[in-house]
Amino acid sequence: AQTVTQSQPEMSVQEAETVTLSCTYDTSESDYYLFWYKQPPSRQMILVIRQEAYKQQNATENRFSVNFQKAAKSFSLKISDSQLGDAAMYFCAYRTVTMNRDDKIIFGKGTRLHILP
């Protein structure tokens, strides 16, 4: 079964600095999607970035970028120029390309990110 592991329960970063959140996963599939979601105190999960495993190029969305290492099954999120509004829980998630009965979006336990002014 697929698993997603976020080894950092909490992290802090100074405003305007760069921070990297770690995520590793385990799967026997060759093609799949990986996601980072942000969950602020409002509880609403917001998609930050999405990566398709067959694409070698790392996804980027403005200040957010990923370091996707397929062989190592690692998918870290880098936030540049951290802003106070980035403070939230961040969840790494995995799903396979095809929707079969046993395939779900699998979320890690999350990393709480604090931004220090």
Next chain:
Amino acid sequence: GAGVSQTPSNKVTEKGKYVELRCDPISGHTALYWYRQSLGQGPEFLIYFQGTGAADDSGLPNDRFFAVRPEGSVSTLKIQRTERGDSAVYLCASSLQGFTDTQYFGPGTRLTVL
């Protein structure tokens, strides 16, 4: 609508009672999902609808949980004989067509069973 909406925002009930949680997806989205998020955990999949039918309900924990989507839009998650262990945030998401599309989440319903 502008986004996925869920009602109520918070629900407190007593052990053994029946509750219904409502999800209103983004207009035009055919796929709808329910997740449960316990304290300190990531969301866990419960059920996925494609149109009116449940395409995958394998995440429902037991037969006390049931969900419907009779007209292919609004969905209701129903929990019978609630237990304290059912306390969690119940998240709903929708996507344009199916599981490969980006899922947009609602703000969730926090259920507390006393």
